[in-house]
Amino acid sequence: MPDVVIVGGGPVGLFLACELRLAGCEVIVLEREPQPHTAWKALPLGMRGLNPASVEAFYRRGMLSALGVDEEPRTSPRNVSHFAGMTLDPAKVRFTTLPSPALDAVMTSLEAVETVLSERAVELGVRIERGVVVDAVAQDDQYVEATAGGRTYRARWLVGCDGGRSAVRGLAGFEFVGTGPQLTGYTALATIADPEKLRPGFNLTPDGMYLRMPIGGHLGLMDFDGGAYDRSQPPTREHLQAVLRRISGTDVTLSDVQLVSTFTDRAMQATTYRRGRVLLAGDAAHIHSPLGGQGLNLGIGDAMNLGWKLAATVHGYAPGGLLDTYTTERHPVGARILDWSRAQVAVMRPGGSATALQGVVRDLLATADGTTYVFERVSGLCGRYDVGSEHPLAGRDAPDFRLEDGTSLGELLREGCGVLLDFRGGLEDVARGRPGRIRHVAGPARDDLGLDAVLIRPDGVVAWAGEPGEVERAAGRWFGAPVAAAVDAPASSGPWAASEPG
Numbered sequence: 001m002p003d004v005v006i007v008g009g010g011p012v013g014l015f016l017a018c019e020l021r022l023a024g025c026e027v028i029v030l031e032r033e034p035q036p037h038t039a040w041k042a043l044p045l046g047m048r049g050l051n052p053a054s055v056e057a058f059y060r061r062g063m064l065s066a067l068g069v070d071e072e073p074r075t076s077p078r079n080v081s082h083f084a085g086m087t088l089d090p091a092k093v094r095f096t097t098l099p100s101p102a103l104d105a106v107m108t109s110l111e112a113v114e115t116v117l118s119e120r121a122v123e124l125g126v127r128i129e130r131g132v133v134v135d136a137v138a139q140d141d142q143y144v145e146a147t148a149g150g151r152t153y154r155a156r157w158l159v160g161c162d163g164g165r166s167a168v169r170g171l172a173g174f175e176f177v178g179t180g181p182q183l184t185g186y187t188a189l190a191t192i193a194d195p196e197k198l199r200p201g202f203n204l205t206p207d208g209m210y211l212r213m214p215i216g217g218h219l220g221l222m223d224f225d226g227g228a229y230d231r232s233q234p235p236t237r238e239h240l241q242a243v244l245r246r247i248s249g250t251d252v253t254l255s256d257v258q259l260v261s262t263f264t265d266r267a268m269q270a271t272t273y274r275r276g277r278v279l280l281a282g283d284a285a286h287i288h289s290p291l292g293g294q295g296l297n298l299g300i301g302d303a304m305n306l307g308w309k310l311a312a313t314v315h316g317y318a319p320g321g322l323l324d325t326y327t328t329e330r331h332p333v334g335a336r337i338l339d340w341s342r343a344q345v346a347v348m349r350p351g352g353s354a355t356a357l358q359g360v361v362r363d364l365l366a367t368a369d370g371t372t373y374v375f376e377r378v379s380g381l382c383g384r385y386d387v388g389s390e391h392p393l394a395g396r397d398a399p400d401f402r403l404e405d406g407t408s409l410g411e412l413l414r415e416g417c418g419v420l421l422d423f424r425g426g427l428e429d430v431a432r433g434r435p436g437r438i439r440h441v442a443g444p445a446r447d448d449l450g451l452d453a454v455l456i457r458p459d460g461v462v463a464w465a466g467e468p469g470e471v472e473r474a475a476g477r478w479f480g481a482p483v484a485a486a487v488d489a490p491a492s493s494g495p496w497a498a499s500e501p502g
């Protein structure tokens with residue numbers, strides 16, 4: 001019997017499967033689609049932007065180069081995204097951190113992300129079953145069962161990563177609340193007979209927004225129709241052309257439409273991410289408009305946060321309440337992203353009020369403070385969880401500390417366990433009592449930011465920093481009580497002696 005059944009083998013389900021397997025759990029992924037690749041996942045329609053936090057997640061699990069991203073450390077971002085179509089100027093971002101390869105947003109495709117993750121999942125020993133459509137979920141206080149076409153899969157835990165129309169969410173009785181649609185969005189691949197009639201890039205017009213991407217006939221449209229369009233059928237060429245003509249104010253002709261789909265700006269979120277033995281992650285837990293490209297990033301953040309906590313629960317060493325911190329930490333992050341996407345829609349609405357608002361936002365983005373604020377929000381690097389410590393670094397994403405031999409924190413996190421960077425030495429007992437949970441690394445760093453030591457969770461969040469007297473309490477809070485038998489095990493010592501995870 002697997003420890004965890006994951007329903008949905010999209011990017012979030014696959015990322016989570018890798019996390020759990022890395023931590024030694026038996027995992028099975030049930031995926032509806034018989035084939036992994038579709039035209040929707042490939043470029044140009046499958047184009048997705050990974051924010052620096054997601055890039056960092058791939059870096060910390062050793063998958064960045066597989067995504068084609070170089071691992072050269074940098075101190076400032078070179079490209080930073082946009083707000084409601086208004087591009088940010090990276091030169092205006094005031095953001096200081098230790099050098100890291102994960103400061104830039106990266107454009108990739110769903111296909112590339114899923115390929116990297118499924119290859120990694122298979123390499124780690126995750127079982128992926130395709131063509132399996134889960135249609136029933138039942139749980140008691142010991143087990144949970146997913147049923148697909150009469151076949152039942154039983155496990156200790158189940159995670160619904162089955163996307164925005166999640167079956168698991170409804171079947172397990174999660175409440176899903178939020179705001180209704182104001183617009184119908186279209187994303188399409190079309191042959192444009194007279195492309196010179198459309199301006200390239202984002203275009204806000206008195207009737208909506210159209211986006212002409214640089215690649216072929218890739219179009220995006222936002223029609224503020226109150227979400228009235230019937231999305232049960234794909235739109236016809238005639239309909240798409242009529243909407244495009246109205247919004248662009250041109251008589252542009254679409255001679256052919258190869259692919260088209262619709263979306264709305266409904267912004268909804270599950271009120272909790274856990275009900276008993278069932279959890280939600282990714283779009284199954286929250287949906288919003290694709291504006292600002294945050295859905296996938298939010299989902300990868302969920303998977304990084306949940307994986308190690310669920311693994312500790314499976315293995316029986318999780319401190320009380322650890323699993324519930326998944327909701328308490330991730331729900332507010334999701335709620336902020338939903339509001340961020342609502343704000344962008346408000347700024348892009350046709351009409352005098354939104355035009356006035358656009359002017360205000362443009363003025364703010366002309367300043368370093370305004371651009372830095374937006375960068376901090378969209379990068380995903382600047383949030384803070386309450387980890388029970390007042391230290392300015394506690395609860396934040398850890399800077400990429402680099403040891404004197406050049407080894408980086410990102411590399412030390414690849415095994416998926418916590419890391420205790422012990423710059424002055426003497427804290428080896430904290431890790432020795434928790435084999436396989438904390439990796440102890442003693443010795444000086446190239447830049448230790450004036451700290452004695454830092455305890456970092458497997459998801460890269462600082463659990464504790466500063467006074468050595470408090471480290472044991474913090475370790476207990478996040479990594480559970482020490483194992484008595486392990487106290488006699490040999491500890492690492494000496495400059496840059498990194499203990500292997502057990």
Ligand SMILES: Cc1cc2nc3c(=O)[nH]c(=O)nc-3n(C[C@H](O)[C@H](O)[C@H](O)COP(=O)(O)OP(=O)(O)OC[C@H]3O[C@@H](n4cnc5c(N)ncnc54)[C@H](O)[C@@H]3O)c2cc1C
Nearest residue numbers: 008010011012032049134162163282283293294295296297
């Ligand atoms: C046009 C567009 C552009 C976007 N751009 C960006 C961007 O730039 N950056 C960004 O961060 N996000 C972006 N997003 C959002 C992003 O694509 C999603 O947030 C992300 O794909 C969610 O991943 P997921 O794994 O949670 O869900 P999904 O990708 O939806 O995967 C869910 C999986 O579950 C499977 N499944 C569903 N039901 C069942 C069932 N009953 N049984 C078994 N399997 C099931 C599905 O087949 C699917 O494989 C964009 C979205 C759109 C529409």
